[in-house]
Amino acid sequence: MQPIELLRELSDAFGVSGFEDEVREVLRARVAPFVDDVSVDTLGNLIAVRHGKDKRVMMLDAHMDEVGFLVKWVDDKGYVRFAPIGGWDERIVPGHRVVLVTRNGEKRFGVIGCAPPHILSEEERHKPIPMEKMFVDFGATSRQEATDLGIQIGDPFTIHYPFGPLCEGYVTGKALDDRAGCAVLVEAARRLADRKPSLTLAFAFVFGEEVGLRGAKTAAFHLDPSIALAVEGTIGADMPGVPEESQPTRLGRGPAISVADRSIIVSPKVVRALERVADAESIPYQYKLPTYGGTDAGSIHLSRGGVLTGIVSVPCRFIHSPVSTLRLNDFENTIRLVTSFVRTLPGDLL
């Protein structure tokens, strides 16, 4: 499978935090041919292990979940009220198509509606709508009809636009944070499959990053790694109105190596090792400017007695919005950096 097709399959899959089943099944099928063992833990992390010459573990983390919403109320006219899961900017939520997954695993489509401008007052038109005032129209005309559609309190849904190309080498899709990271790890597993790695590799596709780095915490405790790398789809902000010094990453400049974010100050040893690997392989890279966002590395490095943990990200524009974009050359160079890092495994890190 071409890496772009993998990205498409993962971006289109449903995986609101805590409801990552569809993403997990895609990943399980795609990674299984390249590892020795695949398992799912109690809370839903997918762990794919490739045995190395050494029993010590290198954990390679990407989160499966995406931001979304939960149904919190269905009113007597069939409209659905909702609660956010993960960090949304409520100004950009109204006016989008959504997909909901029912308890039976069926999909229902709706739209986050809002009153038309014609009937709004001057003041209302210039103010964002608070999320608790928003609603989803699934086409039901009563609570009973919504129930008949299988829609119930607690059901997850998210804004959905299909994956696709924009222009040569530039793609758009939902949830590139962090399906880009998931795709990087599957492709890295494929490229690393030709020979036995020195350390045992544990690819951890974890749940619940968007609600507090949750899956990474239990996965890291369980795996007890000697070293770890979190792979993210991170904030690309090279766009109008954002000064250069406030752009965490820029598209087209290669993978972003994190120095620090809100969840971790990366050990300089790990940053230097990533730089050395990139330089040796002539892989372009940039730094993710401190200290925007948090990552699974925040949970992993604090596990047990502490874990040396690095972060490498694919720059993605418009994350935590209905659509995100990335440059395929950044995606490819992130795969190269992760693969080279695993192969080289800088000795001074262990």
Ligand code: CO
């Ligand atoms: Co993320």
